[in-house]
Amino acid sequence: MIDKWLVNWNVVEKGVKTAVLLLLGMFLYTRVTSGVVSYYINERFFTLTLVAGVGFGVLGVSYFRQWLGRQESDAAHDHHHEHHDHDHDLSWVGVLIVMLPLLLGWLVPPRPLGATAVSNREINFGTDPIKSVAAPGGNEVMGIIAGERNILDWLGEFQRSGDPVALAGQRADVIGFVYRDARFGADEFMVARFTVSCCVADAAPVGLIVRWPDGAALPTDQWVEVQGRFEVGVFNGRSMPILVAETITKTEQPPQPYLHL
Amino acid sequence: MTKQAAENHAHPSPTAFLRRLLGGLLLLGLLISIVARGEGNLTAQFQTFVTIFMGIFVEAVPFLLAGSVVSGLIAVFVNQESLARFVPRQPILAALVGSLLGFTFPVCECGVVPVTRRLYQKGLPLPVGIAFLLAAPVVNPVVLLSTYAAFGWGPVLIGRFVFTILIAFGVGLLFTLAQPDEVLRPGAVVPLADQHGHDHAPLPVRERLWQALTVGGDDFFDMARYLIVGSMLAATMQTVVPQNTLLALGSGPLLSVLLLMVLAFVLSVCSTVDAFLALSFVSSFTPGSIIGFLVFGPMVDIKSSLMFLGVFKRRIVLYLILLPLALSLVAAVLVNVYF
Known part of the structure; x- marks a missing residue:
């Protein structure tokens, strides 16, 4: 048969x-x-x-x-x-x-995009538009308590004011993965996330610059929770809000690794 | 014995087919496992590639499936005569109808290809299909909404729709001059007469629905390989080509347009959301280049041009890439110069 x-x-x-x-x-x-x-x-x-x-x-x-x-x-x-x-x-x-x-x-063990994918993309530090004016919910950030703002919310805040001084002194508590390249000093790294609006083909990295004395000890791609205060500083020749860390905790990768616009 | 010989002539022997398939699967599986479990940069790059490929595939495959099922339904339920009655033959009208058809037939760039192929099989005139193929990924309610959400009511939205319709209309009109057998890939579009030749009695609707699904499944198998190879190319580009240095090159009314159009081709982002992606280029790129990105990308990108190969002859696929490229380039540069 x-x-x-x-x-x-x-x-x-x-x-x-x-x-x-x-x-x-x-x-x-x-x-x-x-x-x-x-x-x-x-x-x-x-x-x-x-x-x-x-x-x-x-x-x-x-x-x-x-x-x-x-x-x-x-x-x-x-x-x-x-x-x-x-x-x-x-x-x-x-x-x-x-x-x-x-x-x-x-x-292939599935893994979300990480530092390797950041390195050949344009990082948005809040200097390019990230939310559309017309998109619904564009102003919601104002209503979110500072402690619950994610990286994207903070960047939106910075972008709206266009002035790093606006964030100075505010406390932040954000989660992201560690990224660094030649632009970063020994005590600096970026706490990064990807934004995804459709699929990872349109992923764009966003991040906050973190200052932490032991920054170099954190391996790239490590997920961390950063708690600290914003100060005005200079990064790559530009005046930027810099998150000066008070505590850094290694965390698990969140089940939803990307931020959505 | 003679029957078996005849079948072997048409196809490889089934046992050889299965042996090769299983061998191929084993070999590929082994290779993938080895690379995936390594350490270092190559593995990291491979990981990134796999994630991006899976992203494009998982996002696009429901749309290809939907397009294939629609195609199967057309194959079984639409008859040639009624199609001929509704579609105009007059060239200008035909191309116009084709470029606006997306509003009643909402499919994106993955679903549009099997649907167009099936409509050709039912005797759709060439210009209508070409205009539909190029315009439908943009000229449909979903993309209208997403573009509105990203850019609001303004020059970008109007420019995107007007130029897409004009270009699709123009290219469609050009194909009035061609004959189907010069354009379509032999074998891709076989008239359906023989398929229904041995219909003894009309099947009940339920049976015909099952039949439509199987025909749709055949279409899926025909098209999926192009989608998959296209997605792999796009994912490779995204992994290897540094976007930041590419974008750093972009200024000036011509160069910026060229760059974003190349980027649109390489990224192969679905047309329903490319507006949100374009938003991030607004501050650093010229308005014309944004329009070029939003007009050219949905018409032609790596995955869709590979899928065209399943329907059209190679030379025609080249035209279908180059004509929209040239026309959207001109449109976008004009926007930069005059606005």
Whole structure:
């Protein structure tokens, strides 16, 4: 019986497609349920991913039905094999390509973007616009208590006033990962996050400059909680608000690593 | 025996196919695991690449799936005669209809390709399809809303829509001169006559829905490989090419436009959100370049141009990249010079 299936191209094709579709559905579905999807896309698209996961499942079932039907009809009319010649030349390379996301997703331990990705991007220190004027919620920051403001809120605050003095003396408590490059002094680093509006393809790094005597001891990519006070300082030849740290605590990477605009 | 020989002529032997597939999977899996578990810079870069690739793929694949299912539904439920009745043949009208079709057929740049291919199969005139393909990713309600949210009612929003429609209309009109067999990839668009040739009796609607899903699934397999290879190229670019030095080059009315258009092509960001990304360039780039980014990016980027290869001949894909490139460049530079 198995032999008979294996020599019939249609049965093999339908079987492989069924398997790949069901696996894709399972893959997308588990990305959402395991929370890994938050490393990839903005949370407002999670439902879409879930729906797509179910959709692939349904598509897989439609193939499975054909696959079952095929074996019955094979016996019935073997004379004309009417696989509609669509140029669906399903090659093994083609299937391999469609399975690549599964291999990469399941075999590579998933990790959000980190310092490596910061290094070839333009960092926004609050000098470029980060929130649109027209976007809803543009003024919400004012209502957030200082202790609960995240990096993006602080940058928005700095940008709105355009003056580092405006933040001076305020207390901040923020979470981010450690980033540094040649511009940073030995006692400086950046507590950084990525903003993602759709998927990580549009990720843009934002960060606050932190001063901390033992700054050099913190490894790059380490997630930290920084508590301190803003002072006006000079970074890279520019007058900027600098967060002078009072305590720095190593933390776990938050389940939602990115900030959303 | 003769039947088997005939099948082997058309396809590789199924056992060889399965052997190669499994071998390939094992080899690739091994390779990926080795690189992923290493230490040092290469592994860090690979990690970044994988995350960005997964991001683009997970974001885009629901839209490709939706496009494929719509395509399957068209294949099964839309008949050729009614399509011919509703779509104008007159070239100017045809190209205009094509560039505005997105408002009734909201698909983004991933979903638009299988839908266009299917509509061609149903005998859609060339100019309508080309104009639809180029315009639909922008000219639809979702993108209108997201552009409005980012830029408000103003020159960027108006410029984006007006130029997109004009360029799609113009390129579509140009294709009035071409014949389908000069443009479409052989085999990509086979008339459906033979597929329904042996329809003995009309199937019940439920059966036809299942059939539509399978046809959609076939479309998905045809298109997904282009999406995946395109996303991998885009992710490689994003990992390797330093955006900051690229952006540092950008000033002047022409160079800034070119730069942001190249960036739009390389980044392959979905058209529904590229407006928010463009927002971050406003302070350092010319207004024309922002419009160039928002007009050219949705029409053509790495992943969509690879998907075009599944529908059109190579030479035509080149035209479909170069014509919008040239036209959006001109439009954007004009904006810089006159506004």
